[in-house]
Amino acid sequence: MGLLAAAQEHKTRIRGASFVDRDGNELFRDTESTPTGGPVNSPDIELLRDDLVELLYGATQPSVEYLFDDSISTLQDDGDSVRVTFERAAAREFDLVIGADGLHSNVRRLVFGPEEQFVKRLGTHAAIFTVPNFLELDYWQTWHYGDSTMAGVYSARNNTEARAALAFMDTELRIDYRDTEAQFAELQRRMAEDGWVRAQLLHYMRSAPDFYFDEMSQILMDRWSRGRVALVGDAGYCCSPLSGQGTSVALLGAYILAGELKAAGDDYQLGFANYHAEFHGFVERNQWLVSDNIPGGAPIPQEEFERIVHSITIKDY
Template identity: 45%
Template sequence: MQKVLISGASVAGPVLAYWLRQYGFRPTVVERTSAGRHGLGGHAVDLFAAAVEITARMGLADRIHEARTRTRWLSMERYGKPPVDVDLDKLSAGLSDQHVEILRGELTSILYDATRAGVDYRFGDSIASLHDDGDGVDVTFEQAPPERFDLVIGADGMHSTVRRLVFGPEQQFRRPLGGYLGVYSLPNSFGLDNRMLTHLSVDRLVGVYGVHQTGQARATFLFRTKEELGDDHRDKERQKQLLRDQFRGHGWKVPQLLEHLDAADDFYFDSITQITLEDWHRGRVALVGDAGFCPGPAVGGGTSLAVVSAYVLAGELAAARSDLLSGLRNYQRQVRDVVQQSRRIGPKLMRSIIPASPTAVRLTPAATAVLIRLPERVQRFVWARSGFGKVLSSVQLPDYRDLVRTP
């Protein structure tokens, strides 16, 4: 049984492990985060048609549907203007036939629960070094004894350790899009149920919505900067201070939201940055999801892309079983088009999501309200013209069902 080490247990890692197990491989997942922290927090992410179909093939349709955020209404507010309410169900219907919004942490937990019985998970550890001799990969860990694997897959996100060890420093592959995203949980003191409140100002968007599973609320901060802030993605205290600095003096509900920042134990903060490698495998080491081609947090459909790419990678490895390197090449060929299209979307959405001028602040709510009143067919035409709908509709899932080896 061929052994595959997967670094990362968020989205792409468990999906890949599930399908590799189905095809008769022996997957091991190593995750720096401890088991107790796994699956907590995270912002709302989108699963579109192809990703929804893959999770359904994993038998998770009911759990994914039950875990959806259930946010129905979006109230868009600006200084000195009345709020504009948007029906998100209508907006979602115009975007895609199949769409589920789900908290990233909830999705991670569901994927872990679906794979934990047949996959060797090793929490609280990370890869220290890799040596590929052409026939296999010798791996040393920060905690566990060394071990040899047939393949190593980096599914460890935008700041991938596997990518750094094999492909080089992150800096050479980064394409910052000029913005940042911050998210954390807080008490639901605003009485939010199925409504998200947002406030738009130039280069700033702040939102807060209820989380029905926990009874809490979640705050989201998006902002644009002319220069990178130089934050360390593991220095949470430094990141919290950067967020405070960016929103110092900001009105609306921001002071109330920031009161709970210090107590947040699920705080996420990162630049909206793309990873732009052109090749996602080197020898017996490959990358999947954000580790290989992050299209930009919050703007590029990265979660759906992670699910799709992991599914394809597992299938192509199974199809090429006696020649795993050929499987890696075929995987790259299969997903290249959708990766490149997704990469082009990020900068466009950055310009539309975060208002860049007073005119954009004024027009965005009105334009959104008009869009949802259009027939669904017209809405989808508008989305397709923007590029987003084109990517979603372009994914044709290969069928690997005849390769399954386990019940």
Template identity: 40%
Template structure:
């Protein structure tokens, strides 16, 4: 009997898991709140073992072909003069704040979706409203589709995972405030970024606060960019779904600043694909409860530059361990947890100095960081300074898993008919 698995979330972890489950003879279904594969989003890194996963999927050449072309990161002053820089070659191909392979989130989503869509059922424009575990599986209720029973359910639906809240409990139990807020949106840069992810740091506005930062990330060489704002503040009271409120908060925190900030604020109001959220870290004592497991940011958000790699490797391991266990989640889920636990723990270690180093509060602190970055290439122990990211990215060795049974084609449709509750 083929095992049915419902996956919530069609960003990166979800489609990757669906691909591998289908390879091993399972029947994956992906439910996604959006009406289609998600567009937009920032650039993301593909590091270490995650590249081997992409290679085994046969998509690594396409991933490399959609590389954003970024050369590294640098800090600039309010007049755009470069103060310090860090190239992608400095810490190895999988180390440093910017990896040797960078790709837009939307591009990787597209690649993964197309790789497995012919053997995966997709339910777009829908979401899970209730989960009830019973002896023969998990009864799932949807906002639109009819209820169904699946053998297993996987939450791959982000930091504020709907599946996690339904199966594990309220978000407050598992989310730690990471100390800052971030806003991301698309724009056309008014300056030539030269292939560099440029940051402009600003001191705190008031005593007791941390500093702020604005950044432009080049996408190709035609002027397209991703704009970013970062600031630290106690928990804000606003409606997370109210885009206008988020834009108003950013405009207030960065009004009157120099460099490209005025142009960024103008572009922000014109972009409908605006992301604004508090950075958070997910803390779990286990990645599964009964027949429900978590994957990607739902299980391990809060890493620095490792989120995509955790999602890709986790998808391969979870699907493979289910295949090795003949679909028995009581064996597969603990094995998945065992393999991923240390990897997640290392990836979630904070950057040296934490948020205070990322957002220095004073002009002196900003200058000290720039001086440190200029000296870093000449330090023989520079890799230890950034936390050994290259080593962490390669710490999982992939097993070779075997299919449960011959695979067959599945139709993919945004409006696939749901089977009845059995």
């Protein structure tokens, strides 16, 4: 897509991380790796989700039709095409439908069944949102692990703002991912007494323009296609943010799906089958990176992590 140089320009350039006690006193610092990006000097590109979205949208908008503020209501696959009805737009027919609509995929629900059939809940609940850089962090992260919660702040956009992360472990809790007020209340209840800058973060949380909260989960499926409908990214094989591989796996999956469909010509069934055959082993290895028994994910040796994330040969389609 020609976006590598642009992505590198948007790197977070985080230099390291501090770990503090509940009063903000630094316990130790790490200039070799960070909780969000791994090794500081890694060739991997760490960038903000909103920056990546802007890059992808800018590259595709001239040739792709986008329908915003809408959702699919029904999918009818008659073998020759898929008739799609929308909540707002007029119904249309498509040769193929690719569901790339995330962990709580509507396309997956309509075609394969309820989410509960495929979701593996990891028990960690996390919120991420934009805050002012009130700690005056200089390409830096600061983290505090409380008795039962975690909080972190890291600078963003050349230190002009910051991102906050709040997390806790509860394997029994169920909160609707669309119920923001319930999420606010749960975070307030759990975070308020754990010290550090949680009070400020809880204050900023309620006015954040991009507040996100969900339980860290994986999607496990035996197949990613049915008829003329296929899934890609988190919709079909979410690794969870705890793996550090969600975006990489999703983009690679989209590339392989497109490549195999191109290679198969008019035989979309062959394209879908080859997509699964080419990619499912890599997906399983990346999902293995996360343990559901240890909050925040199991500690995996860096050498093993590198072996897994590079354990695929990418074809030149």
